[in-house]
Amino acid sequence: MVIITACSGQPPKKPDHPAPTPRGTLDLKQYIAEFTSGMGPRSGYRAPTGPQQRAVADGVGLFLDGRRAQAGQRLADVGFRIRTLTDQVTGRRYAELADAADTGTATRGWGRVYVDLTAPSRWSVQVPHPVADAHSEDLGVAILRGTPGGVLVLAGAHRAAGQGLAADVAHRRDTVFHAVCDALLKRRLPGVQVHGFADDSVPGYDAVTSTGAGNRGRATGRAVADALDDSGIDACRAWARDCPLEGRTNMQGRAAAAAGVPFLHIEFSRDIRGSSKRISRAADAARTATAAWSTTRQ
Structure with a gap:
C-alpha cells in the first residue's frame, strides 16, 4: 500500500464525485446467487433502527442524484460501502451499494442495491423474498439486464428470518428495503416487484399481474400481461x-399508489422460476414496461 501525504500542510482536496471502489468483471447472476445462498429462515437478520433505515436510503438517494462523495459518507455511517462491477453477460457497469460485512455472524440482512451506471436511472426492479420465493433473485437480475437505466433492490434476508416476520419486507415499512424503495419513489422511479407462488396456488395460470394498491401502472401492466401470454x-x-x-x-x-408512481406486482409460478428459458421469457415480457419507463420521466 502507498500512502501519499500533502507537503503543504493542507489536507488533499477530495474530488467532488469520486468513483466507487472498482471491482472486476463477473457474472452478475452468479455473483448474486452466491450472496443469497447463505440466506436461511432462522438467521441472518437484525432489525434496523429508524436512523439506520434513513441513512441507507439517504445514501442511495444521494448516489442517484450524482452526489457520490456524500453518498459514500452517508452510507459509511452505517457500515455500507459503494463498489463497481462489470457484468460479463451485458458488459454494463453497475454500482453495488451494500453492507461492508455481509457474511458470517456480522450479516444484518439489510440487502443490496445495484445501479446501472451506463444510463440515467429511470426504473427499479424489486426482489423482496429471495430464496424464499425460489429463484426470484434470478428473475430480478434478468429484468435488470433487459433495459438500461435500472436499479435492482434486493432484500438481504429470507422472509422468515428475524422475529415476528421482521424480515418480510414486502409487508413492512420498518426495513431498509422499504426505505430504499421510498427513496426511489421520491425520485419518481416506477417499479416492478417480483414474487413467486407454488404451482397449485393459482390453477390455470403461470403468473399474476397486478398494479398493487393503485392503478397508475395499468397501461404498462396490460402490455406486460399481453407479452407474457404471447x-x-x-x-x-x-x-x-x-x-x-x-x-x-x-x-x-x-x-x-400514494405517490402516484406506477408500480407492478407480478407473481410467477415455481415452474416459471425453475427454468432459465422461462425466466428469460418472463424478463423479456417485463421489458415491455421497463423499456417504456426508460424513455419517460414520471
Missing part, C-alpha cells in the same frame, strides 16, 4: 378479474 406464460390480470396473490397489501405498492 410468450406462453398465462397471466391472470388482477384489474380484470379476481386473482389470488394480487398484492393489494404490499407496502411498497401502497407507497407507490
Whole structure:
C-alpha cells in the first residue's frame, strides 16, 4: 500500500464525485446467487433502527442524484460501502451499494442495491423474498439486464428470518428495503416487484399481474400481461378479474399508489422460476414496461 501525504500542510482536496471502489468483471447472476445462498429462515437478520433505515436510503438517494462523495459518507455511517462491477453477460457497469460485512455472524440482512451506471436511472426492479420465493433473485437480475437505466433492490434476508416476520419486507415499512424503495419513489422511479407462488396456488395460470394498491401502472401492466401470454406464460390480470396473490397489501405498492408512481406486482409460478428459458421469457415480457419507463420521466 502507498500512502501519499500533502507537503503543504493542507489536507488533499477530495474530488467532488469520486468513483466507487472498482471491482472486476463477473457474472452478475452468479455473483448474486452466491450472496443469497447463505440466506436461511432462522438467521441472518437484525432489525434496523429508524436512523439506520434513513441513512441507507439517504445514501442511495444521494448516489442517484450524482452526489457520490456524500453518498459514500452517508452510507459509511452505517457500515455500507459503494463498489463497481462489470457484468460479463451485458458488459454494463453497475454500482453495488451494500453492507461492508455481509457474511458470517456480522450479516444484518439489510440487502443490496445495484445501479446501472451506463444510463440515467429511470426504473427499479424489486426482489423482496429471495430464496424464499425460489429463484426470484434470478428473475430480478434478468429484468435488470433487459433495459438500461435500472436499479435492482434486493432484500438481504429470507422472509422468515428475524422475529415476528421482521424480515418480510414486502409487508413492512420498518426495513431498509422499504426505505430504499421510498427513496426511489421520491425520485419518481416506477417499479416492478417480483414474487413467486407454488404451482397449485393459482390453477390455470403461470403468473399474476397486478398494479398493487393503485392503478397508475395499468397501461404498462396490460402490455406486460399481453407479452407474457404471447410468450406462453398465462397471466391472470388482477384489474380484470379476481386473482389470488394480487398484492393489494404490499407496502411498497401502497407507497407507490400514494405517490402516484406506477408500480407492478407480478407473481410467477415455481415452474416459471425453475427454468432459465422461462425466466428469460418472463424478463423479456417485463421489458415491455421497463423499456417504456426508460424513455419517460414520471
